[in-house]
Amino acid sequence: MLAARTEQYIIFRLVQEKLAIAIREIDEIIKMEPITAVPNSKPFIKGVINLRGKIIPVISLCRRFGLAESPPDASGALSAGGHRDYGGFRREGGFLS
Numbered sequence: 001m002l003a004a005r006t007e008q009y010i011i012f013r014l015v016q017e018k019l020a021i022a023i024r025e026i027d028e029i030i031k032m033e034p035i036t037a038v039p040n041s042k043p044f045i046k047g048v049i050n051l052r053g054k055i056i057p058v059i060s061l062c063r064r065f066g067l068a069e070s071p072p073d074a075s076g077a078l079s080a081g082g083h084r085d086y087g088g089f090r091r092e093g094g095f096l097s
Helices: none
Strands: 009-014 017-022 028-031 045-051 054-059 077-081 084-086 089-091 094-096
Touching: none
Parallel strands: 054 094
Antiparallel strands: 009 017, 028 077, 045 054, 077 094, 084 089
């Protein structure tokens, strides 16, 4: 008999839609940090943060998908995806805001 697998997800709101990311895809969740703008970057890149000495890009999903952004609230958080290897393809980590 096969054992049932359970998955856990982080649920977040993007405008009026609720979306989820599997916890196994998240390395950590941190409090909102001051973001440093990067000149001449893509419009959906809000900037970068310094996380324990590493420069990490911050991506706005609203901007990426052409949606109106709402102002961040005090409880806003960033979720980090780390370096992962998917069958020879490497995905670099970043933060979503």
